[in-house]
Amino acid sequence: MRITVIGTGYLGAVHAACMADLGHEVLGVDTDAEKIAALADGRVPFFEPGLAEVLSRGIGSGALRFGTSLAEAARFGDVHFICVGTPQLPGFQAADLSAVHAVINGLVPQVTRDCLMVGKSTVPVGTAAHLAARIGQLAPGGVDVELAWNPEFLREGFAVEDTLRPSRLVAGAASAGAHATLRVVYAPIIHAGVPYIATDLASAELVKVSANAFLATKISFINAIADVCDAAGADINVVANAMGYDDRIGRRFLAAGIGFGGGCLPKDIRALTARAAELGVADSVCFLREVDDVNMSRRRRAFEIARDLLGGSFTGRNVAVLGAAFKPATDDVRDSPALHIATAMQVEGARVRVHDPKAADNARKVSPALGYALDIEETCEQADIVLHLTEWPQYRDLDPAALGAIVRRRCLFDGRNALPLDRWRTAGWAVRALGRPAQTAARPAAEHG
Ligand code: UGA
Numbered sequence: 001m002r003i004t005v006i007g008t009g010y011l012g013a014v015h016a017a018c019m020a021d022l023g024h025e026v027l028g029v030d031t032d033a034e035k036i037a038a039l040a041d042g043r044v045p046f047f048e049p050g051l052a053e054v055l056s057r058g059i060g061s062g063a064l065r066f067g068t069s070l071a072e073a074a075r076f077g078d079v080h081f082i083c084v085g086t087p088q089l090p091g092f093q094a095a096d097l098s099a100v101h102a103v104i105n106g107l108v109p110q111v112t113r114d115c116l117m118v119g120k121s122t123v124p125v126g127t128a129a130h131l132a133a134r135i136g137q138l139a140p141g142g143v144d145v146e147l148a149w150n151p152e153f154l155r156e157g158f159a160v161e162d163t164l165r166p167s168r169l170v171a172g173a174a175s176a177g178a179h180a181t182l183r184v185v186y187a188p189i190i191h192a193g194v195p196y197i198a199t200d201l202a203s204a205e206l207v208k209v210s211a212n213a214f215l216a217t218k219i220s221f222i223n224a225i226a227d228v229c230d231a232a233g234a235d236i237n238v239v240a241n242a243m244g245y246d247d248r249i250g251r252r253f254l255a256a257g258i259g260f261g262g263g264c265l266p267k268d269i270r271a272l273t274a275r276a277a278e279l280g281v282a283d284s285v286c287f288l289r290e291v292d293d294v295n296m297s298r299r300r301r302a303f304e305i306a307r308d309l310l311g312g313s314f315t316g317r318n319v320a321v322l323g324a325a326f327k328p329a330t331d332d333v334r335d336s337p338a339l340h341i342a343t344a345m346q347v348e349g350a351r352v353r354v355h356d357p358k359a360a361d362n363a364r365k366v367s368p369a370l371g372y373a374l375d376i377e378e379t380c381e382q383a384d385i386v387l388h389l390t391e392w393p394q395y396r397d398l399d400p401a402a403l404g405a406i407v408r409r410r411c412l413f414d415g416r417n418a419l420p421l422d423r424w425r426t427a428g429w430a431v432r433a434l435g436r437p438a439q440t441a442a443r444p445a446a447e448h449g
Pocket of ligand 1: 154157215253254255260326328
């Protein structure tokens with residue numbers, strides 16, 4: 001099939017490359033000419049494991065190309081995937097849908113033959129129905145343009161794997177024809193046994209936000225219990241491990257720590273709250289405000305614990321921060337808890353040096369006042385405290401004794417409950433974490449994500 005992917009950020013670039021890998025002819029389109037030039041050249045403008053290989057395979061075979069013209073996209077595509085961002089509207093809880101509207105307004109009047117528009121961006125429930133009506137007004141006479149909504153569940157860091165081998169395909173559409181087209185698009189994935197769940201537009205939109213809201217709730221739940229652990233002298237890792245044996249609960253997304261960030265979970269719970277209010281059911285999801293509050297309070301707790309460990313003040317202190325990305329295996333720093341905490345300490349007078357194996361360049365752009373070091377040793381040299389804020393695997397393997405020789409004070413805050421704290425204590429470090437007052441068990445290595 002001839003497929004266009006409009007919007008080539010974390011979602012669209014991966015989707016375009018993976019659609020070419022499935023055997024389609026693909027045109028990726030974005031307004032950012034620099035990004036398009038990089039992708040056309042086979043260079044991934046962000047860090048995503050495995051994407052460079054799939055991208056160069058597509059470009060090399062001629063199945064995948066990139067451009068900036070919606071007119072060209074309109075001429076080319078049988079199926080148009082909308083993958084543009086829907087960030088939080090500044091100053092509001094709701095999502096900013098202007099990029100989605102711009103695609104519909106720009107593309108639909110220019111199509112010359114029947115086609116299917118497929119939304120993948122995360123949108124408030126009801127958006128697709130509204131857009132379908134708008135498409136009806138904009139489509140040239142005699143041309144049939146239908147809209148389906150096919151939310152994306154990929155995780156950054158596992159995006160290629162999640163796109164080619166997803167847990168499920170969910171698609172909302174009004175007609176059997178639209179579902180038939182999508183079944184052709186995803187034929188190799190469906191043949192591999194992945195369920196294709198055909199729904200109406202509203203249910204498809206809601207599956208996505210509900211899934212993210214549930215994951216956010218799970219994280220805030222365990223973080224709230226971590227506070228109870230602190231008060232009661234229990235260990236949150238032990239509690240979560242034991243809870244996770246129950247299949248109904250599961251251990252994943254029960255990693256307590258400084259909480260969730262990124263471009264999805266925080267804005268999606270807020271957008272759902274805003275949409276529920278518009279629909280007159282604000283009270284039904286009011287717990288999501290608590291989920292948000294518990295999450296943001298993690299950052300304050302981390303800041304306070306670090307300040308306590310430093311004797312009550314950051315002024316003039318050297319602070320080493322391990323991790324800037326919102327989670328490991330990505331260079332994305334959008335709403336990163338690590339950067340948030342690092343910046344708060346710097347504002348309070350600390351000299352903060354940050355290390356991240358992939359996200360330092362992005363972090364420098366949004367937080368230029370922080371110091372950045374290329375290696376862990378340089379980051380920790382003469383540090384009064386080391387904060388572990390993003391659980392990259394290499395931090396788990398650090399030698400506390402060797403690191404202890406270069407810091408000024410052996411003082412550690414593990415914000416991700418992922419370090420073997422007994423080893424650090426044995427090496428003479430004063431250690432604090434969230435929900436683990438005296439215990440030392442680390443959480444299992446591979447359960448994140
Ligand atoms: C999330 C969802 O997991 C994807 O299914 C969804 O497609 C995506 O949003 C999206 O809407 O596009 P992602 O933002 O890549 O994916 O990141 P997650 O792996 O969900 O992690 C989110 C945050 O939660 C990170 O900051 C992570 O450190 C934190 N987290 C995760 C915890 O604090 N504890 C956990 O147990 C798990």
